[in-house]
Amino acid sequence: MATGRNHRPATRSRGIPEATVARLPLYLRALTSLSERSVPTVSSEELAAAAGVNSAKLRKDFSYLGSYGTRGVGYDVEYLVYQISRELGLTQDWPVVIVGMGNLGAALANYGGFASRGFRIAALIDADASLAGKLIAGLPVRHAEELEEIVDDNQVSIGVITTPAGAAQEVCDRLVGAGVTSILNFAPTVLTVPDGVDVRKVDLSIELQILAFHEQRKAGEEFDDTVTAPPKRQPTSTGPDGDLPAVMPA
């Protein structure tokens, strides 16, 4: 199987909007589940419901892929799985390194879902010499001194950072210097990278804060239902959009 190093997915060159790219994994997950149940075709409405997306948006997204389905029949599940996988670059092997083998790094290494989606964990790396050689998910932890050599030997283009925030930029610089062009950052810090390097940040606490915001609004709506007068706006607690707080609590 070809490795993904030095390969750019077709999505950019063909101008598929980022929002559509972000929904492709949702469609793929729903389609994979249908495929596992040997469902041959699916309507846009069924697939949209399974992916948690509006069906008009789904049809528009698929039109970027050149996939229009057949009226009265729907979309061919296997073909769409192939088409979306190809678009996302998942028909290739993507060697990945995880740097920082503490609680989170070990949990990610033990997650079986990466390999089945084409992400092969090439190495687990940590700066703590006492961890060197320890087996995690069947792989020996390698010392951080070897980072550049590991990236080069394995043609790694994707690096996952699960170090403390204070070490993340230095780890990022070394990964990029060694040839990594995509970083998935779990450390709570903003990374600076040169042009041509993509960074995605995962922060569960931000997701929780957004949920807390919606919970707060739901509670507010319940309260408003109990009063007869129309709810008054509170200009001091709202932002420029009127109904959103100006500042999210940190």
Ligand SMILES: NC(=O)c1ccc[n+]([C@@H]2O[C@H](COP(=O)([O-])OP(=O)(O)OC[C@H]3O[C@@H](n4cnc5c(N)ncnc54)[C@H](O)[C@@H]3O)[C@@H](O)[C@H]2O)c1
């Ligand atoms: N994004 C999220 O939702 C989320 C959730 C949990 C934790 N985190 C973050 O993930 C990171 C890891 O959390 P954890 O609980 O696994 O921490 P941890 O302390 O258990 O593990 C961190 C590991 O990084 C290693 N390390 C430190 N400096 C290094 C370097 N320069 N090179 C290589 N390895 C190095 C340490 O030796 C340690 O093994 C933290 O930054 C934490 O804030 C993020």
